[in-house]
Amino acid sequence: MSSLNQAIEFARSNHARYLSELKEIMAIPSVSTLPAHKADMQRAAEWLSNQLTGMGFKNVAVLPTGGHPVVYGELLNAPGKPTVLIYGHYDVQPADPLNEWVTPPFEPTVRGDNIYARGASDMKGQIHGALKALESWVKNGGVPVNIKVMVEGEEELGSPNLGAFIAQNRDKLKCDFMLNTDSGILRPDLPSIVYGLRGLAYFEIWVHAPQHDLHSGLFGGSIHNPAQALCELVAGMHDADGHITLPGFYDKVKVWSDEERAELARVPHSDDEWLKMTGVPKLYGEKGYTTLERLGTRPTLEVNGILSGFTGEGIKTVLPAKAMAKISMRLVPYQDPAQVEQQLKEYMQRNAPPTIRWEVKAMGTATPMLVERDTPGMKAAIAALKETFGVEPVFKLEGGTVPVVNMVKNQLGVDSVQLGFGLPDDNFHGPNEKLHLPNYYRGIETFIRFFDLIGR
């Protein structure tokens, strides 16, 4: 048996142990945005660093940053072969609304083919799978390439400290390319590979009117209600055709050729299934574009949260003093997050009425990316997917954002390969997040083949 086949056989014979390890790491509530979970973040980081140490990694450390630490380790036993920097994150989104979970978000539970937990798919399962692929090689002749692992704890915050960390560790992180395991495929029977990622610009908009909350009967009618004013401003950010109205917002947006649009249309997609999966009564989006184009090639503007006044049970006849909306834009090539911030502020300057005061707070950004397809990393990923799944992977654009892809391009000068096994219906960021186990097992095998191909 070849070492490749031995590595694959090893992986196949260890599913039960993998499941038990998955439960361990998924049970740690490593919610990066909530200060109460600081100790859990440390526990998750240590769990991962113990995995690396157990596999014989060198220089394993939980390295401090300006925020949550980065787990680092290296296994450089393949002289003359490429060095792959594996990226992942151990932090997860908050689990609210808690009452919508069938089983508690940090009590990982297997039901059918899935394991349910916050962070199951985004992305404890993904990074764990990549480590298990490495382990299969370690136990069967050694990893055929050089590996550096960097797992951060602030991806769900927009990776605010990772850029500085990479800049400060350029030599340590030197590599031929990055393997970003924070990714997914289209369906369990249809592998796909991402060649574009949307960027992000995230803001809080505050509207202030009276100095403090007032009685709506005594003052209502004479004062611009700040929640109403905020609604008016937010409503005006899209026109009737779903276009975003920020001044200059589309000026730099890449215009896709007919050929590119035709290729994108080959990605399997059904509006009916999308409707069913999301549960909306009717799809929405920018006029003149297909759903896939809306998700991949077009920028969006979303309200991630809005809050004003009294929102408890019952009635309170208050005229609130202030209102806040969290607004984020998904950006596409070649938009620039800094320019988008200016565009938002210009929109506010043009449209905010004189009856209120307003403020825009920038909360985080990521630049949108397009990835070359003919690099050794991309070619190996495509071949490994084809071999494991038995079908040609399709090329797709990712609607989400992976800030690290920008950072390694800027700081280390290398490209990234997006190779992960999340599924569109995994409920990332929502209740009942899951990891599809058969797909996760195939993911491990894909990673095993990927390292083999890179090392040849």
Add this chain to the structure above:
Amino acid sequence: MSSLNQAIEFARSNHARYLSELKEIMAIPSVSTLPAHKADMQRAAEWLSNQLTGMGFKNVAVLPTGGHPVVYGELLNAPGKPTVLIYGHYDVQPADPLNEWVTPPFEPTVRGDNIYARGASDMKGQIHGALKALESWVKNGGVPVNIKVMVEGEEELGSPNLGAFIAQNRDKLKCDFMLNTDSGILRPDLPSIVYGLRGLAYFEIWVHAPQHDLHSGLFGGSIHNPAQALCELVAGMHDADGHITLPGFYDKVKVWSDEERAELARVPHSDDEWLKMTGVPKLYGEKGYTTLERLGTRPTLEVNGILSGFTGEGIKTVLPAKAMAKISMRLVPYQDPAQVEQQLKEYMQRNAPPTIRWEVKAMGTATPMLVERDTPGMKAAIAALKETFGVEPVFKLEGGTVPVVNMVKNQLGVDSVQLGFGLPDDNFHGPNEKLHLPNYYRGIETFIRFFDLIGR
């Protein structure tokens, strides 16, 4: 010395005791909307019933309703004289946002001429002042009219159970008119009397789009964000001139004659002072009307609260499943709250897009009122104010809502006199609510004279 003068002298010599009693009742957090304060509601009711018993009232009881109880008592020692039903409420608004209070809302604190506490002005100070006026008579020859007292615990909820209570106790509550002490005057040096009250229609609007929260990167652009859709619907409820756009909303609104508008314009009002008091950068309102008209003669539509998605610190790139707004309309003669509910639903039917689901929940109503001025009660109130303050009171329209005024008109067939001593800058419903003590003391004297005039 006449008994009137004796009663007034008695009141003047008891200010220190009044203050200590005010602190007792204001320290009870009788927040009717919060189930956690159920026991506090009972304590506040018992505190008031003890006051009545102490003054020799008969049939004193804390009477059950479908919700919080009503405090009742009667003092019928003036045969042949009119019977006055005194109304007040012992419940208060929630105190949030707590961090904006200089001193805690339920630790009543005197600073300068004011005592600060939630419910100080709305309306523990008012009802206490009316009771102290009665006490002054009890201690000085007896109250010259017959008195029934009814203090409810659900005014801040829109008095959901008071109508049924009054209907079930018609005989007990029989009276010549109601004295509603939940009212105010324009300035400490300018008494005023209310002859119109706006009504209320309070709703929750829910917008649902996806079945659960989604990742804004993976789904954004293809789904109508429910917070955005709610903002669009709320924004559309006013046009650019501040008119409300619900179909038929103005059809029944009373058109005020030039004479009535001229009389209303005699109420002292300064837009500059209003601006300063509220702290807004610029006043807002319906085009074609003065601020006083906007506050008294015109209906309004306010957002009392709005909530969707992630509103904690930091960023969460969520596409929320749902969004909720609390919306209330202040109504004017001759609008009907039931018709307004239909108008809101029709607005939603016409304007809600097919990309979302929506729901309108009716939360509470009150019919708007106009009060006759030539009744014995109104004439006594006008004279008592003039005598105490030394100036002619002005007639004004109240922007707020007192559901009980409707109920006693409908169930007992009697009119109401609005006589209370809240001030426009008392911060009802907001943080740092206060009671202006000199005004409260003048209020007690006004009540003493009022009972004298009614009893003549």
